[in-house]
Amino acid sequence: MKENIHPKYFKTIASCACGAKFEIGSTKExxxxxxxxxxxxxxxxxxxxLDAEGRIQKFQKKYAGIKIKPxxxxxxxxxxxxxxxxx
Numbered sequence: 001m002k003e004n005i006h007p008k009y010f011k012t013i014a015s016c017a018c019g020a021k022f023e024i025g026s027t028k029e030x031x032x033x034x035x036x037x038x039x040x041x042x043x044x045x046x047x048x049x050l051d052a053e054g055r056i057q058k059f060q061k062k063y064a065g066i067k068i069k070p071x072x073x074x075x076x077x078x079x080x081x082x083x084x085x086x087x
Contacts, residue, residue: 007027009026009027010025010026010027010028010029011023011024012025012028012029012030013031014026014031014032014033014036015031015033016032016033016034016035016036016038016039017032017033017034017035018035018036018038018039020036020038020039022036
């Protein structure tokens with residue numbers, strides 16, 4: 001292995017938003033995570049609803065005050081065909 005090209009490796013503590021702390025090895029000194037095995041529903045078996053609103057409700061709330069401008073109808077153009085007598 002080449003020397004002086006690899007990042008430094010630290011023994012650090014990863015802290016979760018739920019308050020759990022784990023000792024890990026990382027190239028970063030401070031590691032913070034939003035969810036860990038102590039609070040993830042897959043590992044705990046408990047379902048927590050983090051997002052009460054669905055996608056459709058968020059979309060409707062975001063665009064509730066916007067009015068759509070109607071497009072002006074296009075004028076129809078009539079193409080006159082030349083007949084055999086007009087040549």
